[in-house]
Amino acid sequence: MNDRLGIVVSGSLTRGVEVRLDSSASVEDMVVGRYVTIEGNRRRFFGMITDVSLGVTDSNITQTPPDVADPFIAEVLAGTSTYGTLHVSSYLTIGGDVDSLLEGPQPVKTIPGHFSPVNLASERDIELVFGKEDEERFWIGNPLDMETKLCLNLEEFVKRSNGVFGKSGTGKTFLTRILLIGMLQKSKAVNLIFDMHNEYGWAGTSEGGPPVKALKQLFQDRVAVFTLDEENSRRRKVSTDFVVRIGYDEIEPEDIGLLRQTLNLTELAVEAVYQLRRQFGKDWLQNTLDLKGVDELPEGVNIHESTLQNLQRGLMTIRRLPFIEPHAPTNAVDSILSYLDRGINVVLEFGRFRDITSYILVANMLSRRIYAQYQARMERAMGEDIAKPTPLVITIEEAHKFLNPELANQTIFGTIAREMRKYNVTLLVIDQRPSGIDDEVMSQIGTKITCLLDNERDIDSVLAGVSGKSELKSVLAKLAAKQQALIFGHAVPMPVVFRSREYGSAESYKDFLPGKPAEKDIEDLWS
């Protein structure tokens, strides 16, 4: 059943093993990222092809190449004097005895002996390592060049903060949509999605194709669409559940601190906000804007004329945002929480307000309050031994704008990423520029799924701290521009390259919908 590729000829635990290809295996069929098994004497090893190279037994061959136009000579030379070698990084091992079979695959601590045969991994091997589609595992795609379903344990996945990375146009959004559907179906967590580009709520765009259905269309009763821009949503014929409005009094000095760069404020202006908040209380924003000059400042507040002007200019920008009102008619946070508590996922669409100021302001403000509520509930749950709040996953896009080294300590997202699951809140970070994200936050991300990246710094940042980094680097840089991704970290036993599952056709929607297995069973019963 197994396709034999060759034999192990050398290697080390740190660098991986070298496999010499048999003459029957064509070097051109070997692609980096493919999954192989090595049959040692007492245990099996699972690994991934991370490099492919050509070798010759005699350097004369390269200096005076033989006439390979003659098929006879070419056939004789293939696999003997000239051969292909594979570099395989092994990740997991499983012993031959009964106990180890029950334990399942373990991280590799040794290497296979000389001349151990190497095979292409079979469907059973993939199932053994990644598990079958079941209550907790969700089919996210297929391993490279295989038909087997690659399943991800989403219950495990949501226990840590996770990241989806990749250049623009590599399929991050499609992949995220698949992950969100997975979480919705297979995990107990609920999602709060800050949907900057209106891709996840009702319908999403697809390059060169008709719009694709998004969460709300597929799971009516499990998803609520919130919007900041009612008009835009109406024009796109999206039925929204709630219109988010933010009152002046809800904006805190911390929010202004985050927007320092985008609003072009000076350090002093940000400092001044704290003073003003102390003096004016909740209505500080309105009061500050009403000031005609430094003369009108209350006693005890010492702000320079130019600083006040700088600050006022910045606050004007915020006030001009259409969704900001002196007093919000409804409380968005309470409303979001009430949906989340009922296990309904919330997608917040930004409509036309795709500028980074709105996104940072709203995402940060709402998340901070929600997180505070979660923290309080979690502490109460621990103290009083009552049910813990439903695990929450907050999805943010353009994460490097929130989590860059300068802001990571200030935004709530930095805190969530670091403190992680203590309070049952984790992040799903979507970003195209991972090198912009603070190292400390990056190191806390549990599972990373990365599509093609070609910037050296981005690749380094995604792979920081992973064992076998240089090998994975070559795999990552060679991913196809679309639909392919490398997944590694907490939720998967070993890194694996996969082609994400189809999304967008009527058939694919049917696959996603729950209840399908039951129907299938009935069909099987009657057929």
Add this chain to the structure above:
Amino acid sequence: MERVGEVVEASTTDFVAQCYELYQSPPLGSLVKTGDSGGELYGVVYNAATTSLEPGRRPIARGKDEASEEEIYRSNPQLLKLLRSEFNALVVGHRQGDKLHHYLSPQPARIHGFVYLCSPEEVKEFSQSFDFLNILISSHLTVPVDEIVSACLRQMSQAHEDRRAFLVAAGKELAVLLSGDFNQFKAILGRIKQ
């Protein structure tokens, strides 16, 4: 089974056989055998020569007034008795009982042992393993080894239905044996390709 001669000189590594008829030595590279039911030796023909019976007496040119070469022999019938054809075979294996071994025999061939040309079936059986190639390659012969190896493989391939598959397999074996000497390997490949 075709009898091609009789052993006149023997050592552990090779034997010399004289042909019964002048010029009737088996082709270069063919597989021959000698011995009795107790044990048989297999050899590959690597050299053939026709010389005067007496080492001191060299033949002289006789055809000045003859119209053709055949005429010379017809006019001098004694020539067929004064000349002899011999061939040398390198021992490449032996059979003891039912077992075929591709290495040297414990005993050399016996003088006056009859030498037979192996049948295609025997050649096929013997060439199931390429272990004998190593003996050919590592031998020190007066004839270039490349020629002997390629002649031998060409001869043997005729006994196989799929000549090409046989030659490819032999080529792969040679690639391993000659991994340090690509030029020699290339020379042999050039001589066995069809």
